[in-house]
Amino acid sequence: MAAALNSKHQQQQMDNNKYVRYTPEQVEALERVYNECPKPSSLRRQQLIRECPILCNIEPKQIKVWFQNRRCREKQRKESFRLQTVNRKLSAMNKLLMEENDRLQKQVSHLVYENGYMRQQLQSSSATTTDNSCESVVMSGQQQQNPAAQQPPKDASSPAGLLAIAEETLAQFLSKATGTAVDWVQMIGMKPGPDSIGIVAVSRNCSGVAARVCGLVSLEPTKVAEILKDRPSWFRDCRCLDVVSVIPTGNGGTIELVYMQVVSLTVEAVSDFFC
DNA sequence: GGGTGCGTACTGTTCGCATT
DNA sequence: AATGCGAACAGTACGCACCC
Structure with missing residues (x-):
């Protein structure tokens, strides 16, 4: 019915x-x-x-079309189910990756913080070392013995011995002055870094310790020896001079380790110089 | 009332097979 | 090899029911 x-x-x-x-x-x-x-x-x-x-x-034609559409629907449903399954798996994977990403982000933040802290520690440590290094250069004439003076006296009676002392002194300077201005602590009124070659730069018309040291180490040992022998030029602009140490030579002569302050410099702190 | 999902029907294309 | 035919398939149009 x-x-x-x-x-x-x-x-x-x-x-x-x-x-x-x-x-x-x-x-x-x-x-x-x-x-x-x-x-x-x-x-x-x-x-x-x-x-x-x-x-x-x-109609038979309708039956045929029905089966045709039915197969099409099943195919679409299977594809839809497959895509849903894939989607679920990808969503789960995405969740895991998000969590891992979050964990790594936190780790990066922590490492960046630690890196910054260590950099800060290194910088402060390096600054202290540089200051000491500079001080050792600048103040070694006041507070320390010249390494050359601590060693057994060289034979200064001969030009060869004098040159040896000069070379040793230069080596000490070079160990401090081979770098650029970065290796030097810049002080007011001082020229950092290597300076032009010139004998006058050592005791006259110079503006600071760094300039003088660099000028000195730029010289040939024979030139240094000439400077050391031209003692009157040392005192021309000098307002303060102390003989730190005296090295006796084999023939009765002496090599003096001298600390001096020059008049032309207005700032005492930068005028310390020893040679 | 408009949007959406589902079912039915149609159209165009491709493929396999038999016939010429 | 060329041709015709039927089946299968993909894409599309349309109508209906349902939901917001």
Whole structure:
């Protein structure tokens, strides 16, 4: 009875327009066949219409289209299910990666902080070392013995011995002055870094310890020896002079380690110089 | 009332097979 | 080899029901 009513309703639909919707019973019958065989032959479709009364009012062409669309729907559903599965896996993976990323970000922040702290420690430590280094250069004449003076006296009676002392002194300067201005602590009124060559730069017309030292180490040992022998030039602009140490030579002569302050410099702190 | 999902039907293309 | 035919498939149009 119900099937007959549905059939009548379908006929009305077919009469009104081409759109029909199969009844649940018809769909169930078609689904049963589909589960057995998704691709029924033409013969099988005709047999289905004959054997199933509720499908008798459906055209063979419609049956064919129904199976066609049914296969298409299953394919789409399978693809949709596959994509959902992939999506779930990717979401889970994304969550894990986000957590890992968060953990690494925190680790980076911590390391950056530690790096900054260690840099700060290194800088303060380096500054202390540089200050000491400079002080050792500048103040060594006041507070320390010249390394050359601590060693057994060299033979200053001969030009060769004097040159040896001069070379040793130069080596001490060079060990401090081989770098650029970075290795020197710049002081007010002082020229940092290597200076021009010139004998006058040692005791006159110079503006600081660094300039004088660099000027001195730029000289040949023979030139240094000439400067050391030109003692009157040492005192020309000198307002303060102390003999720190005296090295006796083999022939009765002496080599004096002298600390002096020159008048031309206005700032005492930068005028310390020893040679 | 408009947006959306689903089912049905149609169209165009490709492929396999039989025939000529 | 060329041709015709049917089936399968992908894409699309349309109608309906449902939801907000």
